[in-house]
Amino acid sequence: MTSLVSLIRRINDRLAIGVGLILLACVVFTLLEIVTRRLGGSLGGVDEISGYVMAVTTSWGISYALTEQAHVRIDLLRQRLVPFGRAVFDIISLLCLSGTAIVVAWRGWAVLEKTLSTGARANTPLETPLWIPQSLWWAGWVWFAVSASILLVSVLVKFLSSDYQSVDDIAGARGEA
């Protein structure tokens, strides 16, 4: 179980770098656009592509923030509890988080499915086929749901064997970033 969690951590780490590099590519593209515009031309579509990059950065980044325990939690009450109580709070949190992730991934499919069935394109000069950014975005949420569920199962296993320290290592609250 522990090795599965560390595998997810490693994957998310690589994903974060990948997403970061896409962000940098977007920086370069935007800079080129600013320069071109000064010269009187335009590459076109910078705003549209930045929007897609943001949607993808977000949906893939949230799993990384999850495994890095970076999602903000108010742990005023939690930090006053004994390890058992803290573990219960961490499990409730992770349960709510996985549930929400699954609902968003499920409802997100409806968006992608509609795009696929109608072949919708963006209402812009680029006429981007929307299934491309949307499937990348949707896959991010699915991965978030998968990561969260795996963490939840591992945490439950640790909890049942009274290993509260490991519960904290996987799902405890860390200082807000």
Place this chain on the structure above:
Amino acid sequence: MIAFTSVGLLGLLTLSIPVGIVLFLLAFGIDTFFSPFPLMRGLGQVVWSSSNSATLIAIPLFVLLGEILVRSGVARRTYTALEKWVAWMPGGLIHANIATSTMFSATSGSSVATAATVATVAMPQAKALGYNQKLFSGAIAAGGTLGIMIPPSINLIVYGFLTESSIPQLFLAGLVPGLLLAALFMMITVVICIFKPSLGGPRQSSSLGEKLEGLTDLLPILGLFGAIVGSIYAGWATPTEAATVGVAIALLIAAHQKALNWEMLSKALRGSVKTSAMIMLVVIGAYVLNFALTAAGVSRALQNVLNGLGLGPLETLLVIILIYIILGFFIETLSLMVATIPIVVPIIVQLGYDKIWFGILMIILVEMALITPPVGLNLYVVQAARKSGSFSDVMLGCIPYALAMLAMVGLLILLPQLALFLPSTL
């Protein structure tokens, strides 16, 4: 329904469920219990359209910019240079803390990053020179909060996005109150140190030559600020595009300092993805909750309640401010802003107040939340950098600056033009 939302919000937050998820859960609850038609069928579309945004990409970019700067050693040089300019005043280095925070907040979009940076640079000096730790660390914690006021500010981007107000205008509106607040911080330091010199430390004077020499160390950060803000107001670039310009310049600065390598860059990228994903989960949650609240008519219900109280606009505003101050003891900046914007801003607008002006007022209130215990993030950041001494030192040291913030809130209510003058003229 109002009781459900507020009790639910506080209850779920106390359970330490992640803030973004709490907002989602509340939206699900409103949909199940109060909405006449199923709202959550549209959930996917709401999540997609809230994150598919060329405006919000400014958030990861400004975070990245701050990450690169922090890792390139610019902070130390800035501090040393500013010290030569301001440490002659009563209070000495404390002014350098405030001035460095002001400069850094002008380039990095985050308060915590600003406080952490200044604390790491300044704390060793305070110990070496025998400063009183209370006021010294209080100044760093409070000065760091300027990060969310002086543009570029991630919090103002989020506010603009959720309330559909112009981000360049918000940036302009934050400039004067931000600088004024920094000046108030310095004034209060001078006054305290004149009456009780033991609370400060040795003053330092530098020659004009040294001052001018220090100026070259300030150039990178001043240039960066000028490029970001200048390109927005010259109409060359949107705030998002200005953020890309900022990232490029920060990379150049890092390269010039010989700090640019793959290890540093990959750390900065990871940090940026992590922080902005954390912010975005909260923002998307707020967007979904906003959608549910509006569809279920909560804002209207709340306005009816307020109207029923028979309070005038000013009294209502004061009640809202009081609620923010109290909530600020327990909830942190972004969560506080994002969870309350959908409920509070429609009321404020209905009362006849300006959205841009209230954005700035709200920023001061959440700045205060950053330095009010028990949940005051900057207090912990500074305490972590001190590595010794008691936590209450930082807390006590912040009190004068929290009072200065209250004074600033009063000033803004009396003179809304402090915020609105620049956006209305430019």
